[in-house]
Amino acid sequence: MTDDRRRRGLEMMRQVYGWEVGDAPGDFFGITVDHLFADIWSRPGLSMRDRRLLLLGVLAARGLNDVLDIQIPAALANSELTAAELREIAIFLTHYVGWPLGARLSVQIDTLIAEHERKRH
Known part of the structure; x- marks a missing residue:
């Protein structure tokens, strides 16, 4: 180091x-x-948004909601993804990760968006 x-x-x-x-x-x-x-994370070739999208997909597929609780607010705070884009991600990923994981992700996204909006106002 x-x-x-x-x-x-x-x-x-x-x-x-x-x-x-x-x-x-x-x-x-x-x-x-x-x-x-x-x-x-510092390598060239992918934007921060690209990396975040990939990470969200992996986390959703693995059901790692505790880490999604960190990554989703960070994506919102960094303006990498909008609330509408996150909701669309949940719809899209549900068809690949399965309904139970996707339904949990959708609720989690809505909850975290609401928290983000409360903090902004």
Whole structure:
């Protein structure tokens, strides 16, 4: 790990999540920041929005709603996806991930959009 790589990784985490992320101890955190965020999320070729769309699809397919609770608000806060686009994503993904996961995603999106709107006003 270099100081520059850690700085780049922490900055990318801030961009991805939409909040300030401080450095933390431990190998797992270090690998996450230095590799996933400094190297993978920072690669050219896909926009942040593209990466977010792919991640939302994977998370929905796996039923990882706790992580969707982080990614959906971040997409809204970063203006990567609109409320209408997120609702359309739920409709589209339902036909690939299955009705139970898709129905849960649709409710989750509506709930998180409502929370986002409350925070804005």
